[in-house]
Amino acid sequence: MGGKSLLKRLLLTAAALTVGTTAGFANDLSGMSWDQIVSQAKEEGKVTWYVWHLKDDLRRAIQSFEEEYGIDVVIPEGTDTGNNEKLLAERNRETGDIDVFAASSDAFQTLDASALFSPLTMLPEDDGRVSEFGGLDGGDYIRAYWGNQTGIAYDPAQVDETALPQTPEEIAQYWDAYPNKFGFNYQNGGSGPSFYQNVLRVISGKDFSNGEVTDEKVSALQSGFDFFNEHAENYLITTSNSDSITRISDGELAMAPAWEDHLSGLQKRGQVRKDIKFYIPEMGMNGGGNGVAIPRNAENPAAAAVFINWLTSPETQTAFNRDFGTAPMNEAADDSFALVPAAQRKFRAEWAAQPFQNKVADLFIDNVIFER
């Protein structure tokens, strides 16, 4: 390649990057019947799934898909931010490396779904599939495959299971009766934030589903901050989701907010005691989730569609509930294997809308954490 033509290519590249084109790609499945898509998927023979969590376990979980369809699933090593960066860096490649992209609802909110992903309208009709989760509306582009739930993990050896605290008042009574046996994190994971935000929501009596930050809503939070400050001597602050659970397992704490799937995973991998239990208090705690989408320049779009169809099916969602303790993301799925009885699911709350959620977090740190 001559120097001039290299320079020309570099300039063209820079121009293309600046404009950020999303040219049409030759992997359009529209107009094909589902049977045609399945047979094309089998010809493609492979699907690369960029997923950022529990990769080792998911590699085992997808074996039934590989056996059923004869399509190999590759789950590369990687991280959540790494996957996001790769998705953005490759958006203008004609054919990218990512066939199916997984991310949390939070991460999807930072991405322009219609520019990056193909619509999933080719999937067979299934009303049970979920596109709205964790405050995200995935529209035609994103489907949830992993539901998770925050709640309170407890050590049954130390806690009376018949009198689990359900409301902020009962929790405060527990704090006073058993000082320093309850801990929660305010950073490094969402379990603690879910706890204190719901306490603040209940005590303030305000609607958090509207993201607007108003003086009235902000001043209503003060009663909640006072609640935490009055009892500050009797609860602990932990450093992360994992720290909370580990300290229950070690016997130091008796109760701490946790993610249901996280606790279940740690128990299955032998990291914490298997007798630790979990419940969702009646005051409500937040649910969250991960979704999948197909990048516009996926190399194996048909295999990706067939994989997503399998991943979000009632059968797979039932299996995930059994193996990982997730909240099923298909309404027809069976969730009887979860750590919590199905009846408790009605206490699932949604995350406060942004930017109010961040405002609450900042204020909580200023008014409660820094006051300790």
Place this chain on the structure above:
Amino acid sequence: MTMSKLNKVLMISLLVICTLWLVVPFTMAVLWSLVDPSQPWTADKLLPPAMSFYRWIDMWQNSSLKSALFTSYALAPSAAVLCLLLAAPTAFALGRFKFPGREVAKTLCLLPLVVPPFITSIFFSSVLFQLGFTGWRFGAILFAHAVLFLPYAIRILTVSFEQVRQEHIDAARDLGASHWARFRVAYLPALKPGIFAALLIVFIQSIEEFAIAFIVGSPSIVTIPTLLFSALGQDFVRPNAAVLSLILVVPNVILMLVLEWLLKSANPTLSSGKG
């Protein structure tokens, strides 16, 4: 207490502290690596209740450890050498020639280091994709690392080139030395510490670089940082992390010994003729 006694006491305390410094973390890592998945090791137990080599066998067989080790330890030295070769002409010009704006040019060479890595990695990888470098992913990462870490190599080598003494070059020339002989006797002794330092810094930068190696290399090429971030981040499993760190210690100890030997052989005071 006499001086010799005090020295002895201090020496023994130092040895004890150093031994503890090494022994305690390593013992913990070895014990954690032996924790069997059937029973967790909680704080109330001095030793793991069930021990086995399950994690070692599992990590060695089922993770990308082997290929990651091979890729990273092939990539980093190659990137270091390539980067050195690319940096040498610029460093020679900046170190040996006087021209207006030389100091500005030196500063400009360092500017890429202040751009946040997130920006560099996305855009540089995107440029590599657009240039069609993806056919040979290893080559693309090698090229990227050699180019990205040029500022370090240029800066270090420039200082080395500045330290080459003109009278050594002149004397060699007067004695009829050829180009190569002049380089060997006048330049090389002064450059040696800089060459080793540059190789080392680029080696370290390359072996710990994650973003570009991941964006360009994934899914077929896995490097050690990709594996580490993947295993030690979201899905942190302490026993597996212990296995991974213990395995990675081995090449690092070997490298440290080689480095120690190299730096001894590159004593600048010996080469400059000044004690």
